[in-house]
Amino acid sequence: MAEFNAARRVGNLDFTRSTVVIIGAGISGLCMAIDLIRRTKCSNFVILEKGSQVGGTWNDNKYPGCACDVWSSLYSYSFEQKSDWTREYPGQEEILAYIIKVAEKYGLFKHIRFNSAVQEARWDDTNRRWNVKVGVSGAKDSQYLETYDLETEFLISAVGQLNAPSWPSISGLDDFSGKLMHSARWDWSYDFSGKRVAIIGNGASAVQIIPELAKSASHLSIYQRTPNWVIPRMDLAVHPIQQALLHYVPPVRWCKRAIMMYIREMTHSAFVDSNSLLSKQTHKQATDAMKSQLADKPELWETLTPNYAIGCKRILISDDFYPALNKEHVELNTTPIAKVTETGIETEDGDTREFDLIVVATGFRTVEFMYPIEVYGKNGRSVADVWKDGAMAYRGVTVEDLPNFGMLYGPNTNLGHNSIILMIEAQSRYLSEMVGAVVRSKTRGEALALTPKTDVVRRLNDTLQEQLQNTSFADVNCQSWYKQADGRITNNWPNTVVQYQKDLSYVTWADYEVEGADAEQIRQRKPTYIGRVKEESPVSNTTLVLGALGVAAVVGSYVNGRRRR
Known part of the structure; x- marks a missing residue:
């Protein structure tokens, strides 16, 4: 050999x-x-x-x-x-x-x-x-x-x-003559502006897609099988000053990561133990956010409230899903789909809608x-x-x-x-x-x-x-x-x-x-x-001091620069 x-x-x-x-x-x-x-x-x-x-x-x-x-x-x-x-x-x-x-x-x-x-x-x-x-x-x-x-x-x-990707077993899906795509196989050559669009599913991918489609589609129908728990995202831009601190003063970055790691670990019970106080608080937070963002559509509150423990399914986070449902050209349909026709979707109550685009957001073959x-x-x-x-x-x-x-x-x-x-x-x-x-x-x-x-x-x-x-x-x-x-x-x-x-x-x-x-x-x-990466604990006092000094130095430099202008 x-x-x-x-x-x-x-x-x-x-x-x-x-x-x-x-x-x-x-x-x-x-x-x-x-x-x-x-x-x-x-x-x-x-x-x-x-x-x-x-x-x-x-x-x-x-x-x-x-x-x-x-x-x-x-x-x-x-x-x-x-x-x-x-x-x-x-x-x-x-x-x-x-x-x-x-x-x-x-x-x-x-x-x-x-x-x-x-x-x-x-x-x-x-x-x-x-x-x-x-x-x-x-x-x-x-x-x-x-x-x-x-x-x-x-x-x-x-x-x-x-x-x-997991495709749903819906009769007639292959017969649709319009545009059909799975969320995990998106075709960006297709322009959905001004189109009549249907989205099947309301999970993690769907709640991100729906607000974007709602911005320019002429009509958007969401076919929901079961509701999901949605909590506020509270997303923010990271200011250039913070980016500079995180880059040039590593202790600041390590500290931020450690704190966020610690917070995430602390939320474990909210999504795993339905009897925990944190789970009940998260339940209330999700419900209050939905009602406040859909204040004009109370008829949807019950339809969008799950009957299962928060955490049983993947928790969805979004700041713009519920506001998208408030738009006049967006509708939520909870009647089961009977079949897909050549031109659209027919539900079990006999209602038929025509669409230019059907988006299948039904997840993956996970098991x-x-x-x-x-x-x-x-x-x-x-x-x-x-x-x-x-x-x-x-x-x-x-x-x-x-x-x-x-x-x-x-x-x-x-x-x-x-x-x-x-x-x-x-x-x-x-x-x-x-x-x-x-x-x-x-x-x-x-x-x-x-x-x-x-x-x-x-x-x-x-x-x-x-x-x-x-x-x-x-x-x-x-x-x-x-x-x-x-x-x-x-x-x-x-x-x-x-x-x-x-x-x-x-x-x-x-x-x-x-x-x-x-x-x-x-x-x-x-x-x-073989050890492990330890990031969940608060950083050492030395790191905090270095981080604080770094923050002071960068902020001072920024302020002085502004004064010279």
Whole structure:
């Protein structure tokens, strides 16, 4: 066997061999790649991206009004904090620009193969490696080859939970002769100004799209199945002076991020425990905001008030959704849709409306993790069989019977109260430690396989499901993308981010089946402490003093500059 060099990136001669393969070039995939370079000192990896740009969901979702529902101060990597966000809740284009900039800074583009979709992955029990089948698209790329096989020692899924659009099963949808588009596949070549528009759905995407469509459409009909809890966004522009402080005086940025992290963690009970005081206060805040913004339309109050616990479905934040419903040319329709006709939509009461554009804002196939990729682990067992009763993973990152496999933003790691990036960084740090063990074995010309023990995975999942049944997510009065049709919650984490980070701050080798090189030695290892990023605590007094001095210096300079003018 030729000598292996983990620092050498994959080139032409070894195009079909890579130590690590990452599926997806979104926030998760890029974070994993950066950790491989920084923590594992491994550059022998490939990122397979089915799209033509980095960004993941922030490249896919380009609809009008698309923005983050987490404070911008928390929506960047801890090791690459962005100081010049223009708003407290940044828009899609600004987030995508940040992600591209990070990919450029860390030299990740040379590792990415765009227009490359993973179709299947099979574990080779004999050679202890994955065989990944890749489909190639794109007008030019597909001229070289349409499919190829890629071998790797470690496979990491970074496809996320919000990547495959979910289309509703409405009769006649394909017969519509006007313009039809999904919110996650927006066509900006189409001008909706002056058009009659219908939007099916009223979830997170819809409440951002509706105010934008209402500005120029001649008529807008919103087809609502069930109401959602909406709380005020209270979005603000970030003043250039604040941007300067955040950039030139890092302690100020660290302090702002720590405070916002702390606040977000404190709101956990509002969205998870319906009996908590904070949940009741949030309930009142949402109800009062709706009534004040729809003071002229009290007939809509009951229609827009959910009958389930706040937090059971994704909480929506908006300052302009309710004002949009106040417009004369905007109507809310709650009668179930019977069918889509060639020219419009017919509801079950026989009412038929004609439209030029129908926007489907019905979310994603969230409980089908990794869809439509087919994965086969030990002894050819499919992940479909592993997850026949619902997706589950060891602390959300590794899966039974899938050796040398990891996930980012996997089962039961979604949040309702804080930034998912805080979870992703913990997962990436954890997986990089496991990859490191495999890389060290490969350097010696040996193969190592790590698989979470089935009994451990199931025990942890049983405990997790018991906790989840006592949360707002389990309210039987709502069906959300957090859970399956049978009520099992497969997407959400019931506790705080800090608790999750603590759970992943150790690699407990005894929880894994180990095969290959140094197997016995690894089995007997004590848990390896890998640490975590600590951002939730108030910063030190020294940091506060430096921040205060920095604020005084910048403000003083600004004032003096104004006086000289």
